[in-house]
Amino acid sequence: MSEVLIEAVGLSTGYAPGEPALRGVTFAANAGQIVAVLGPNGGGKTTLMRALLGELPPFEGRVDVHGEIAYVPQTEQARLDFPVSALDVALMGAYRRTPWWKRLGRAEHDRALQALDRVGLRERAKDRFGTLSGGQRQRVLIARALVQDAPILLLDEPFSGVDRASEATILGLLGQLRAQGHALLICTHDIEQGRGFDRVLGVHGEQTFFGPGAALDAAALERTYGSEIVTLGEGAAIAVQCHHHDHEHDQHG
Ligand SMILES: Nc1ncnc2c1ncn2[C@@H]1O[C@H](COP(=O)(O)OP(=O)(O)OP(=O)(O)O)[C@@H](O)[C@H]1O
Numbered sequence: 001m002s003e004v005l006i007e008a009v010g011l012s013t014g015y016a017p018g019e020p021a022l023r024g025v026t027f028a029a030n031a032g033q034i035v036a037v038l039g040p041n042g043g044g045k046t047t048l049m050r051a052l053l054g055e056l057p058p059f060e061g062r063v064d065v066h067g068e069i070a071y072v073p074q075t076e077q078a079r080l081d082f083p084v085s086a087l088d089v090a091l092m093g094a095y096r097r098t099p100w101w102k103r104l105g106r107a108e109h110d111r112a113l114q115a116l117d118r119v120g121l122r123e124r125a126k127d128r129f130g131t132l133s134g135g136q137r138q139r140v141l142i143a144r145a146l147v148q149d150a151p152i153l154l155l156d157e158p159f160s161g162v163d164r165a166s167e168a169t170i171l172g173l174l175g176q177l178r179a180q181g182h183a184l185l186i187c188t189h190d191i192e193q194g195r196g197f198d199r200v201l202g203v204h205g206e207q208t209f210f211g212p213g214a215a216l217d218a219a220a221l222e223r224t225y226g227s228e229i230v231t232l233g234e235g236a237a238i239a240v241q242c243h244h245h246d247h248e249h250d251q252h253g
């Protein structure tokens with residue numbers, strides 16, 4: 001269970017050469033581990049995911065990936081007026097495993113339906129993807145990743161817009177994948193949730209922390225979130241950056 005499935009060593013990456021958006025990232029995710037990626041808005045969480053996927057080049061250092069990656073993006077870029085059903089989207093996860101000359105068969109359909117069932121959306125299978133709520137679409141994308149059945153899963157804020165009950169369902173699912181030996185990276189703004197996973201990776205333009213959640217102390221939190229952090233005592237803390245922004249919007253109209 002200690003096999004490394006994905007790692008970065010001294011990774012620096014970004015969108016323009018000479019101007020890294022993210023520097024100094026060294027971490028590993030083993031089979032059977034969930035790594036939480038914490039950081040403020042613009043900290044570099046999505047940038048890291050894109051570098052791990054090979055969409056962004058390393059300026060320095062390297063990324064080592066041992067196996068296929070399933071990716072649940074932060075916000076779906078797909079056109080919402082495109083006439084595909086929730087089942088069609090979940091089925092997309094099967095395409096990479098199916099030779100080009102074969103049509104997707106009964107087995108793939110069953111797997112896609114089963115995945116929708118696992119995210120609590122089996123009865124919405126025939127509904128058009130674009131007519132689902134944001135949280136439901138997020139869950140369909142998680143179903144797609146389940147169908148893909150890759151050893152490595154990257155999930156960029158999978159709980160945004162998802163209600164508490166569905167969040168608990170999805171967390172249970174991700175825990176099952178972990179127990180089966182998958183490696184998962186989960187970007188989240190929920191510090192306490194992140195702390196509960198096997199490892200925490202903090203980013204704020206550069207890596208600010210990597211280690212077990214218990215070692216995520218006040219200094220590491222401040223490096224990660226700057227001074228926009230509120231300590232609640234007993235080691236509990238929340239980042240208040242998002243709320244600040246909302247406030248400013250309110251005041252300026
Ligand atoms: N396509 C892009 N082109 C140029 N710069 C980008 C691009 N996408 C992101 N950036 C920059 O890279 C930095 C990191 O952004 P990133 O999207 O990785 O942050 P994040 O941690 O995912 O934030 P959020 O919590 O808002 O999702 C930011 O300064 C951002 O402006």
Ligand SMILES: [Mg+2]
Binds near residue numbers: 047074156
């Ligand atoms: Mg992001």
